Amino acid sequence: MDIQLKRGLLDVCVLAAIKQEDSYGYKIIKDMKPYVELSESTLYPILRRLEAAQLLSVHSAEHNGRLRKYYHITEQGQKRLEDFKAEWNEIVSIYNFVTREDENNA
Structure with a gap:
């Protein structure tokens, strides 16, 4: 998969993982696991990029005697x-166009 496309999709997946409630790194990975395989070395640069773009905010809270970073959309x-959901319709349309020959040859 094109690296830029994958990067954009992973960004949106991380935002979706925290849209209902604030979360922290390990839980984000765990929540995404049934859908997307994501390592810590991939997640944390995404979180920093999303924070820099002001798509999420970060706060720290103590948990079991240690500070834990929580991410908030x-x-x-x-x-x-919401923009991604609207864009997705266009992506599906492009996919249908690209695969139309496959359906005709089946």
Whole structure:
């Protein structure tokens, strides 16, 4: 898969993973696992990029005597998810166009 396309999809997946409630790294990976395989070395650069783009915010809270970073989707992050849903219709249309020969030859 094209690296830029995959990067954009993973960004949206991370936003979707935290849209219902604030979450932390390990839980984000665990929640995404049934759908997308994601390692810590992939997740944390995504989280930093999303924070820099103001699509999520970060706060720390103590958990079992240690500080844990929690990620919260911002209003801009919510808008990015909505934009993605609208864009997805165009992606499906392109996919249908590309695979139309396959259906005709089946």
